[in-house]
Amino acid sequence: MEAVSLHDFHATADDELSFKKGSILKVLNTEDDKHWFKAEQDGKDGLIPKNYIQLKPHEWFHGRITRAKAEEILSRQPHDGAFLIRESESTPGDFSLSVKFGGGVQHFKVLRDGAGKYFLWVVKFNSLNQLVDYHRTSSVSRTQTIYLKDMVAEVTKVLAAFDFEPQEAGELKLQKGDAIEVLDKSDPNWWKGRCNGMEGMFPVPYVKEQ
Numbered sequence: 041m042e043a044v045s046l047h048d049f050h051a052t053a054d055d056e057l058s059f060k061k062g063s064i065l066k067v068l069n070t071e072d073d074k075h076w077f078k079a080e081q082d083g084k085d086g087l088i089p090k091n092y093i094q095l096k097p098h099e100w101f102h103g104r105i106t107r108a109k110a111e112e113i114l115s116r117q118p119h120d121g122a123f124l125i126r127e128s129e130s131t132p133g134d135f136s137l138s139v140k141f142g143g144g145v146q147h148f149k150v151l152r153d154g155a156g157k158y159f160l161w162v163v164k165f166n167s168l169n170q171l172v173d174y175h176r177t178s179s180v181s182r183t184q185t186i187y188l189k190d191m192v193a194e195v196t197k198v199l200a201a202f203d204f205e206p207q208e209a210g211e212l213k214l215q216k217g218d219a220i221e222v223l224d225k226s227d228p229n230w231w232k233g234r235c236n237g238m239e240g241m242f243p244v245p246y247v248k249e250q
Contacts, residue, residue: 057086212240
């Protein structure tokens with residue numbers, strides 16, 4: 041994952057990495073420490089303070105998930121080429137590319153050379169972003185033609201198990217049997233949804249899976 045530095049940082053320990061304001065850093069690990077990331081720049085790596093940078097996250101970057109979880113996520117996608125990048129389980133600090141194709145999921149190890157450049161085959165890139173963009177029009181496989189395509193958001197639908205009459209503004213009226221498209225599940229008790237052309241909040245105990 042890439043990040044932009046917000047300030048100059050001068051390393052004060054051997055395991056830290058100095059950088060200038062406005063420079064691009066490659067973040068290698070985001071989960072080991074609350075205050076520090078491990079990052080790389082110009083072939084050198086070290087720890088950097090989180091509050092000195094701004095991450096540039098991408099929907100395709102899923103961090104530290106398992107191979108099995110990647111396959112589960114991609115199996116629900118409707119098209120070949122749907123992909124994600126995850127941190128490697130076997131070699132921390134490295135990355136794996138998982139791509140749906142032909143009813144299954146293929147996994148590619150993202151290789152790195154001595155200068156820290158990323159590659160799958162021959163063409164090398166300064167960042168994962170560049171590698172992904174290149175393989176949108178150039179196959180990731182040597183034996184099959186597989187282009188990377190963004191995943192589509194999964195639409196979750198539920199059914200109203202009971203009638204619900206709104207008590208406050210912003211709540212969604214439901215009648216038993218209504219199909220509701222779920223838009224936000226961040227609150228465990230009240231979800232946001234769309235039903236009969238209207239949007240609003242509704243109580244989770246009033247609905248059931250389709």
